Amino acid sequence: MNVDKLNFPTDVINAVREVVGSGFIPLHEPEFNGNEIQYLKECIQSTFVSSIGEFVNKFEASIIEYTGAKYCIATVNGTSALHIALLMAGVTTGTEVLLSPLTFVATPNSIVYCGAEPHFVDVAQDDLGIDPVKLRKYLEEITVFNNGQCINKKSRKKISALVIMHTFGNPSKIDDIVDVLNFFNIALVEDAAESLGSFYKGKHTGRFGIAGALSFNGNKIITTGGGGAIITDNEVIAKKARHLTTTAKLPHSWEYIHDEVGFNYRMPNLNAALGLAQIELLEQSIIKKRALHKSYKIAFTGIDGLTLIEEAADTMSNYWLNTIILDKENQSYLEPILEIATKNKLFLRPAWKPMHELEPYSNCQRMNLDMVNSLSKRVINLPSSPNLFTY
Numbered sequence: 173m174n175v176d177k178l179n180f181p182t183d184v185i186n187a188v189r190e191v192v193g194s195g196f197i198p199l200h201e202p203e204f205n206g207n208e209i210q211y212l213k214e215c216i217q218s219t220f221v222s223s224i225g226e227f228v229n230k231f232e233a234s235i236i237e238y239t240g241a242k243y244c245i246a247t248v249n250g251t252s253a254l255h256i257a258l259l260m261a262g263v264t265t266g267t268e269v270l271l272s273p274l275t276f277v278a279t280p281n282s283i284v285y286c287g288a289e290p291h292f293v294d295v296a297q298d299d300l301g302i303d304p305v306k307l308r309k310y311l312e313e314i315t316v317f318n319n320g321q322c323i324n325k326k327s328r329k330k331i332s333a334l335v336i337m338h339t340f341g342n343p344s345k346i347d348d349i350v351d352v353l354n355f356f357n358i359a360l361v362e363d364a365a366e367s368l369g370s371f372y373k374g375k376h377t378g379r380f381g382i383a384g385a386l387s388f389n390g391n392k393i394i395t396t397g398g399g400g401a402i403i404t405d406n407e408v409i410a411k412k413a414r415h416l417t418t419t420a421k422l423p424h425s426w427e428y429i430h431d432e433v434g435f436n437y438r439m440p441n442l443n444a445a446l447g448l449a450q451i452e453l454l455e456q457s458i459i460k461k462r463a464l465h466k467s468y469k470i471a472f473t474g475i476d477g478l479t480l481i482e483e484a485a486d487t488m489s490n491y492w493l494n495t496i497i498l499d500k501e502n503q504s505y506l507e508p509i510l511e512i513a514t515k516n517k518l519f520l521r522p523a524w525k526p527m528h529e530l531e532p533y534s535n536c537q538r539m540n541l542d543m544v545n546s547l548s549k550r551v552i553n554l555p556s557s558p559n560l561f562t563y
């Protein structure tokens with residue numbers, strides 16, 4: 173099928189409608205068709221609704237079982253999980269942390285919570301994750317080694333870590349990025365907030381660095397209302413992270429002794445009860461989302477001028493948010509497409525405004541961000557609720 177350019181926006185909308193059907197279609201809706209109400213009732217009846225209780229332990233155990241990580245620490249949200257994961261990687265005041273500007277504001281915010289400075293690097297178009305080739309070249313240009321530490325020549329600051337974010341559930345090019353980081357002695361932290369259920373070479377995302385952060389916000393693949401988790405394979409890191417998320421309180425039957433400045437980041441039992449029911453549905457939800465992706469693939473097959481993002485070989489995506497990227501020639505169609513969709517009560521969404529365009533991050537250091545700048549005018553998320561797939 174050859175598409176008349178004038179009809180391009182309506183062709184895109186029609187392709188989406190072909191998959192999702194008629195009526196009001198949100199971007200991502202949670203599903204509660206398991207044991208949610210039963211577990212919440214049990215939780216309330218137990219009176220342990222707050223920071224101590226069996227549901228938090230069970231929820232952590234089920235995350236461990238699903239991801240294969242050795243340790244899991246449930247937190248109040250994904251942002252707090254990322255904050256602690258960065259601290260565990262040695263991100264401290266006066267250092268710099270590399271990240272892509274194509275992310276949710278929680279990523280740079282959590283870097284600043286550590287007293288560090290976000291430093292932006294460009295992405296690759298195929299997976300919307302950090303481009304390892306550009307990264308290596310950039311670090312070769314701007315850094316020197318000093319006592320084995322990677323120092324930014326211009327700012328004279330240490331580059332302490334890099335955050336990989338698996339955008340919309342698509343695993344980034346982890347091995348190639350890790351190669352670069354090993355060479356430059358930079359720690360890896362993963363913002364796996366969007367990628368619960370996404371695997372890279374058979375290993376769950378979030379398990380490749382010192383620690384990974386998950387999110388269970390209402391728009392994510394499973395939800396605890398609000399919530400997050402730190403996952404790690406390192407016992408020392410796990411103990412330290414648990415200590416920090418629970419106000420750094422030493423175990424004692426009655427005394428309140430806190431041996432450092434900790435955080436009140438522990439996930440409440442009530443949220444974990446919801447999460448336990450949700451994680452029981454995760455496998456099923458991913459099957460539905462992958463099937464939904466296949467339907468999008470078929471619907472968009474005949475439409476020239478755009479690309480539907482697909483998982484790379486050796487990776488498995490949870491397809492949290494299906495995403496199309498308009499060809500450069502078609503970027504002027506972004507607004508018309510979003511306008512028609514809005515009138516149509518169909519939730520299509522552009523990518524986030526890139527972080528370096530936000531006021532608090534407008535002066536941060538960066539490499540040439542050509543790809544991010546271009547993609548931010550061409551990326552569209554498609555409705556991706558699991559219930560959109562009908563057998």
Ligand SMILES: *Cc1c(COP(=O)(O)O)cnc(C)c1O
Pocket residue numbers: 249250251252254275276278279337363365366386387388389399400
């Ligand atoms: C959702 C999300 C987070 C964490 O968000 P919370 O609302 O704090 O759970 C962090 N990074 C990215 C990229 C996200 O999408």
